[in-house]
Amino acid sequence: MTLTRLSLTDFRNHAGADMAAASGIVALHGDNGAGKTNILEAISLLAPGRGLRRAPLADMVRDGAGGGFAIFAEVQSDPALPPVALGTGIEAAQPRRRIVRINGAAAAATALGDWLSLLWLTPAMDRLFVETAGNRRRFLDRLVLALEPRHAQHGNRYEAAMRARGKLLADPAAADAQWLTSLEAQLADHGAAIDAARQRTLAALSAELAEQPDAPFARPLLTLVDGDGAARTEPYAPDALRALFAARRRIDAAAGRATAGPHRDDLSALHAATGRAAARCSTGEQKAMLLSLVLAHGDCVARARGARPVLLLDEVAAHLDPSRRGALYERLAGQGGQAWLTGTEEGLFANMPGPVTRFRIAGGRIAAG
Template sequence: MIIARLSLTDFRNHAAAELVAAPGLVALYGDNGAGKTNILEAISLLAPGRGLRRAALPEMVRDGAAGGFAVFAEVQPGDDLPPVSLGTGIEPAQPGRRVVRINGAAAAAASLGEWLGVLWLTPAMDRLFVDTAGNRRRFLDRLVLALDPRHAQHGNRYVAALRARGKLLGDPGHADPQWLTSLEAQLAEHGAAIDAGRRQMLAALSAELARQPDTPFARPLLTLVDSDGAERAVPSSAAALKDLFAARRRIDAAAGRATAGPHRDDLVAAHVATGRAAARCSTGEQKAMLLSLVLAHSDCVARARGQRPVLLLDEVAAHLDPPRRAALYHRLANQGGQAWLTGTEAALFADMPGPVTRFAIASGRIVAG
């Protein structure tokens, strides 16, 4: 998957910007605050979800603009497929409503995943293994989404049913048992699909990581656990989840929330070589394991879809020693597809193997070369 042309209008600090990129590596360099990460965020909005910052839509509008923004890209989804135009943004009259267009026609945001896969790694993700379980679930679900766009629909419907069930349990005197049973059936159906998607993703990631024993980056061992920290060895069937929710009605009513289910699961990791939990590893080891995960996931998508996703690597090069930096560049250049990287200095990208598209970013101004 290749982004051949990217246009931004009133997005963050970019009033009007256009970038034309080739396959391979794309290097964005400039001072902190110049707008490099904003470009990566714009690309991330061309996939389903809330983007790499998970920001509210009005926050992305350039200061002083009329109240809307637009992101447009011309994408080459594969060698044997024609180019497709993807666009998203908001209009001043409806600042809370995201507009999506595919080849000029209105479309649902979930449809973007059928044309473009995007995966990112940002400094904010460095604490993933010591962060909340919720952030790790979101990270895992983002990986699943790149392979199966339907995963977002299951997630949205699961959350909607979960909220409706919680509202009913909070008013037991007026709770309709039949409606409660119906909601729990929906939870079970979509929860089982969510669990299956996560398990398939972890199995695929583990297989890819095992194929790369000589990688210079630390490899993680991944496990899905429940809210009590016990390994989830058995897949969650719809029937089992339905029974679980029915059995925990009183517990959940007293707690004011659903205390068990896929929304309470967690992703844990350990350093393969040492067996140490990722949360107890050094910061450098955690970053290396996270990078291994992102690269393995790129391979998973390429193997499953026949199309490598666009990689967005924000300030990754600055945190690697020269040998590992060279190894990363070599791998990205040889695997095909397109990877966008940011850094504060052009020197960080001087030894990149070609082809390389380079842009200097300064206060919202973009200069090719």
């Protein structure tokens, strides 16, 4: 998959920008605050979800603008077919409502995943293995979404049913047993679909990682665990989930939340070479495992969907030693597809294998080179 054109209007510090890029590496360099990460964030909004910063939509509007923003891109995944036009943004009259268009027609945000697959790695993700289980679940679900675009629909419906069940449990007078049973059936069906997709993704990713060497990037061993930290060896069945939710009504009512189910699962990782838990590894080892994981997942997507995803790597090169940086560039260039990289120094992108599209970013202005 290749973003052949990207246009921004009133997004973050970019009043207007129009970029053309080819497949291969796209290198963005410029000082801190110039707007490099803003470009990656704009691209990330061309997939389902809240983007790589998970910021409120209104916060993305350029200061002094009229209250809305627009992002437009042309995506080429098959040279024999015309590019697909993807657009998203908000209008001043409805700043909380995200607008999505595909080839000019209105569409749901979840439909974006049918046309563009994105993976990203940012400095904020460096502590993924030591942060909350919720952050790791979101990371895992982003990996799933790149392989199975319908995963977002199941996630949205699961969350809606869980919120509705929670409201009923909080008000015993309104807790109609039949309605609770109906909501728990929805939770069970969508929860089982979520879990099955996660299990398939981890199986594919583990198989891909098993083919990778332990160097130059550390290789992680991945496991899905439940809320108590026990390894999940069997998928959730809808009947078992329905029984689980029904049995825990009193517990969940007292806790004010659903205390068990797929929304409580976590992603566990071990350093393959040492067997040490990722949370106990050095910062450099954790970053190397994340990079290894993202690169292997790109291979999974390419194998499953017949087109390599677009990679967004924010300030990754600056934190790698020269040998690993060179190995990363060689791998990105050799595997095909498109990868967008940012860095503060132009020298970080010297001697990159081609093809390379280069941009200099300064004060919201974008220039070739």
